[in-house]
Amino acid sequence: MKNGDGQGKRIRSCLGALFGIAFTGWAAHAVLGMDMETPLLVAPMGASAVLLFAVPESPLAQPWSIMGGNICAAIVGVVCAKLIGTPIVAAATAVALAISVMLAFRCVHPPSGAVALTAVLGGPAIHELGYRFVLIPIALQSAALLSAALAFHLMMGHRYPRSFSGDASHAAAGRWASLWQRLSSVVPRRGRTEDASMPGASAHRHSSGIEALLHGDEDRFALARDCGELTCADIMSVVPHSPRVSNPSQYDCTVRTDTPISELAPHFKNHACDRVGVLDGGGRLVGAISQLDLIWGLYRQMRTPQGIAA
Template identity: 45%
Template structure:
């Protein structure tokens, strides 16, 4: 077969045209983006028409709003698509365009000055928004409408269009169960009230490593620094689970699980915890279904009955990969995961000790000895 034959290409190359250009983009996300843009741009134009449709020399909606809608609905987690970036970036850029048009009389030079000033102003005001460049150009080349409204043009219709678009975007994302405005996950805190880093942050890379890598790569990336760190840690975790996927929960769980019925007393629960030297006591209903868990922390506030102090249980299935429990059992709060079946019946329990033993067995031969040396 000829090397030029399309059939000789790898499958990944043949179907690259159909793969999303953005990492993590799904068909559902793209369809939602299309729907959101359709609704928001149409409603923004309708509102503009309501206010400016009686002969006022203003467009119903300025062209940069189309580009803003792409960011707002297609990549809502981008720092460039947040509310201040859209409203501030478009408005400030339009103001820079109006300024350039009034100061520089050569339109060719004015358009360059307008866009360059827009980038500088957006950078200093932390409102960088790519459609802002188009807003600056619109202000320079907008013709009689822009000239007539002068310094008011950045406010009406640019700022007004931007505010309406952002308000519609917030409402749409909330209704479609998407997070917007996007807030990067906060840095994990130590739940024990000490200055130590959480246990999962004491090994591997840290924030200083991320900063050093960004400096050495010498490029700007369209992702929040906090999101970048969260992504890298998730990659580390997925790699660990994949590399040790043969160890399942059923292989390491304790099957003789000490538990208590919901009708038991606080004294009974405390006695079981102390007698068996355990930290987590599953609570089951009369028919054996898991209800939640108890620990000495919960029992410290209970009187005779503990029903109002039962905590939600961390659960997993017997066929789940054991190392997938790492985030739960290292969160500084959870001491055990209850293994249940489809009917919520208790099959077993995996404690922090059980998982630690599994991780130790998963280490390549000699690796623990090398670390100790």
């Protein structure tokens, strides 16, 4: 990653956090007025700001994570504070139960653990709020901070919240099906003798491209591509055609749509980038791939075509 690009990202993250926390405090003040019994800002919002503005692509920083996680943790924390008389036991129980509830509702948000602790250890002012603590300040401040993040990333031309396009997945499934039909003719020509019905045969074929790349076997690598190795076009998230979000210069490195996904790992490692831009034949930005996209693509590549189609 270029030093200038890395510094620019740090500055944007800091400005985003500055804007987010300031807006959250202002929104709380606008709603509560001079009510000093309710805190205008609670400490977990600072941790949430780190995720929302420094690593907005993380699954832990998505809207449902921050809203669902904080609200669930607040409810659990208030219940534990009311029912358990020993603060340390109440705090430990609140955090443990909050994690369980967040996992159940798929809204894991690390700062929510601090929300549960705040409900238990926040002092008399927090305890007097009772269940109002869930709505004000937690739900109010979480919504304000999330709104600030949505506005900030929109102004910066960043894609937030993270969205997944189903078009590439459907296209990939169709491509797998057609290449699977060709496999029976391709493999014998190369002297492959394993039976497609044998357990692990399909996974071996799909992983052969990565193995070939690591060992420098170009002939075997070409075979793997013929047998259905996924390309960047199959796993990328489509970028909307907008001047603010379809500019290739916002990415530290770019690849082509026909680049095999086994070639992506060095880009993330060597450039220390979070996302890789995907260009079409005309050099236009058509998609983006994150580290999570690559992991999911490699997982799909190791599955059988029947499993993918299902």
